[in-house]
Amino acid sequence: MTAIPSAPPRRRLSLTWLGIVPFAVFALLFLILPTMNIVLGAFRNAAGEVTFDNIRGLFTTSILNSYWISIKISVASSLLGCVIGFGMAAAVVLGGLPRWIRSPVLTFSGVASNFAGVPLAFAFMATIGPRGLLTLWLMDQFGINLRAEGFTILSFWGLTITYVFFQIPLMILIITPALDGLKREWKEAANILGASGPQFWRMVALPILFPSLLGTFALLFANAFGAVATAYALTGSSMSIVPILLFAQIRGDVLQDPHLGYALAFGMIVVTGIANGIYIWLRVRSERWLK
Amino acid sequence: MKRLFAWLMLAFGMAYFILPLVGLTEFSLSMRRGEYSFDAYRAVLADPRFRDTFSYSVVMALVTIAFGILLVVPTAYWVRLKLPGLRPYVEFVTLLPLVIPAIVIVFGYIRLYNTSSWLPLTGTTTGTNLLLMFGYATLSLPYMYRAVDTGLRTIDVATLTEAAQSLGAGWVTILARVILPNVLVAVLSGAFLTFAIVIGEFTLAALLNRPAFGPYLQLMGANRAYEPMALAVIAFGITWACMGLIQLVTRFSKHTKAAR
Numbered sequence: 328m329t330a331i332p333s334a335p336p337r338r339r340l341s342l343t344w345l346g347i348v349p350f351a352v353f354a355l356l357f358l359i360l361p362t363m364n365i366v367l368g369a370f371r372n373a374a375g376e377v378t379f380d381n382i383r384g385l386f387t388t389s390i391l392n393s394y395w396i397s398i399k400i401s402v403a404s405s406l407l408g409c410v411i412g413f414g415m416a417a418a419v420v421l422g423g424l425p426r427w428i429r430s431p432v433l434t435f436s437g438v439a440s441n442f443a444g445v446p447l448a449f450a451f452m453a454t455i456g457p458r459g460l461l462t463l464w465l466m467d468q469f470g471i472n473l474r475a476e477g478f479t480i481l482s483f484w485g486l487t488i489t490y491v492f493f494q495i496p497l498m499i500l501i502i503t504p505a506l507d508g509l510k511r512e513w514k515e516a517a518n519i520l521g522a523s524g525p526q527f528w529r530m531v532a533l534p535i536l537f538p539s540l541l542g543t544f545a546l547l548f549a550n551a552f553g554a555v556a557t558a559y560a561l562t563g564s565s566m567s568i569v570p571i572l573l574f575a576q577i578r579g580d581v582l583q584d585p586h587l588g589y590a591l592a593f594g595m596i597v598v599t600g601i602a603n604g605i606y607i608w609l610r611v612r613s614e615r616w617l618k
Numbered sequence: 619m620k621r622l623f624a625w626l627m628l629a630f631g632m633a634y635f636i637l638p639l640v641g642l643t644e645f646s647l648s649m650r651r652g653e654y655s656f657d658a659y660r661a662v663l664a665d666p667r668f669r670d671t672f673s674y675s676v677v678m679a680l681v682t683i684a685f686g687i688l689l690v691v692p693t694a695y696w697v698r699l700k701l702p703g704l705r706p707y708v709e710f711v712t713l714l715p716l717v718i719p720a721i722v723i724v725f726g727y728i729r730l731y732n733t734s735s736w737l738p739l740t741g742t743t744t745g746t747n748l749l750l751m752f753g754y755a756t757l758s759l760p761y762m763y764r765a766v767d768t769g770l771r772t773i774d775v776a777t778l779t780e781a782a783q784s785l786g787a788g789w790v791t792i793l794a795r796v797i798l799p800n801v802l803v804a805v806l807s808g809a810f811l812t813f814a815i816v817i818g819e820f821t822l823a824a825l826l827n828r829p830a831f832g833p834y835l836q837l838m839g840a841n842r843a844y845e846p847m848a849l850a851v852i853a854f855g856i857t858w859a860c861m862g863l864i865q866l867v868t869r870f871s872k873h874t875k876a877a878r
Contacts, residue, residue: 343700343701344701346692346693346696346700346701347693347696347697347701347704347708349689349692349693350689350690350693350708353689353752353755354711354714356752357723357727357752357753357755357756358711358714358715358718358723358756358759359711359714360726360730361723361725361726361727361729361730362714362718362722362723362726363726364726364729364730365722365725365726365729368729411630411631411634412631414627414630414631415627415628415631417624417627418623418624418625418627418628419624419628421624422620422621422623422624422625422627422628423620423621423624424621424624424625424628428628432628434861434862434865435635437861437864438857438858438861439635441811441814441815441857441860441861442853442854442857444818444819444820444832445818445820445832445835445836445839445850445853446818446835446849446850446853446854447638447850448839449642449835449839449846449847449849449850450638450639450641450642450850450854451638451641452839453638453641453642453644453645453646453847454637454638454640454641454642455641458645459641459645460637460640460641460644460645461637461641491634492634492635492638495631495634495635496635524620546716549716549717552719553719553720553721553722555719555720555721555820555821556819556820556821556832556836559820559836560820560835560836560839563840570719570721573721573722573725574721574821574824574825577721577724577725577728577825578825588725592721592722592725592726595719595721595722596717596718596719596722599717599718599719600717603716603717
């Protein structure tokens with residue numbers, strides 16, 4: 328190999344790079360530069376000078392509250408999504424259900440995880456809204472008045488329940504391959520050593536799955552944190568979660584300081600960035616076992 | 619015992635999926651008091667704004683898919699064939715749209731391509747449409763790239779390329795007549811997913827002020843009771859059809875491969 332003269336390969340290399348140029352230009356123009364623009368804008372004032380005032384402007388009670396509500400909704404919906412989704416995936420993969428059930432569940436998960444946004448908000452409005460199917464049914468059959476119990480769809484729980492609809496299927500889609508990766512030999516080995524079912528789960532399966540579970544949780548969190556359309560269609564501007572605040576800010580409805588918008592967006596990038604960083608890191612760890 | 623628990627879990631999850639859809643459908647059918655009717659659907663289909671926004675979104679989706687294929691297939695092919703060292707980086711970039719919320723990306727577009735910038739895309743209708751299309755291509759990039767890259771993994775890219783080259787084919791011929799037909803199934807599943815994403819997308823279209831289906835849905839939801847439910851049923855039907863087509867195409871391809 329050392330005998331090959333170095334000049335021709337180098338020239339070919341320079342041509343090889345051309346193949347990636349369209350993609351690089353596209354990514355730069357429509358993904359990286361716009362994001363950089365926001366990030367840099369968060370640290371600039373109207374005159375273009377470097378400042379931390381915008382970031383400091385985030386630390387007011389109302390904005391911190393919106394971040395807090397957003398984080399709470401994202402955590403709650405991801406937790407519920409993880410638990411229910413994991414339960415369903417485990418039921419399908421390990422629960423001894425007929426084999427034909429697996430494919431429809433996965434297909435349905437594919438549909439449901441993509442059925443987010445405005446239509447999803449309408450579906451829950453029609454179900455647990457003031458005149459929704461479930462609301463009326465509970466009223467007729469059991470005399471339970473959800474509104475009198477303090478539940479409205481325009482609340483923390485209303486949004487959380489709605490988000491869980493796309494969190495469960497996402498969890499199923501991501502965790503099923505991980506469950507498939509649990510080797511039958513491990514279960515048999517544990518049985519031979521005298522482990523009971525719960526012991527196998529507690530001491531073998533869950534520790535192996537733990538990185539996948541936590542990683543998927545982080546992904547679901549980021550997924551919920553950035554969602555705008557569902558919340559906006561459900562609540563309008565009445566629920567002040569961060570994406571809605573930013574939406575209103577871009578539209579020019581509220582907040583006088585435009586650079587606060589940059590800071591809001593920057594805060595969102597930081598939160599989802601951390602969540603996704605955790606996801607990627609844990610995914611690499613978990614793939615060591617599940618091969 | 620275990621099986622009973624598994625059935626219960628599945629039943630609970632399925633109820634969570636199905637109940638809202640039943641509620642939605644029921645609501646969309648009850649425009650006429652006391653009986654089920656398709657009045658809401660009739661009202662929606664007769665609305666010219668529905669036809670306008672819906673066809674706008676369909677055209678946007680098709681253009682996005684065409685652009686996505688032109689961008690992703692050559693890139694994924696080239697990276698696999700010639701620049702395998704770059705693969706992790708390209709993959710990382712394609713996953714970024716999952717990390718950066720769509721609303722932040724579109725905020726960046728508005729700031730970067732406004733009328734007083736170096737590339738005033740938002741100044742004209744065509745420019746804004748183009749910007750929206752690029753935005754949709756960005757949103758669907760993770761799915762499109764992953765689908766195509768998985769498809770390329772199943773074929774021997776290097777051998778196919780060399781065979782085509784020794785028969786005298788140029789790069790365009792290789793891509794269009796050798797590589798693309800071989801990864802068509804993957805490309806199609808990426809395309810259907812893109813279609814499902816674009817057709818109901820709200821944030822980008824609303825903030826770029828384009829008359830797409832998503833903002834129209836939201837507007838109807840804020841002003842009417844039954845019509846938006848009918849629209850949501852239609853939107854769900856489209857998502858379902860797209861996923862069904864992905865399944866169908868994948869299964870069909872497995873069939874032909876097995877028959878060979």
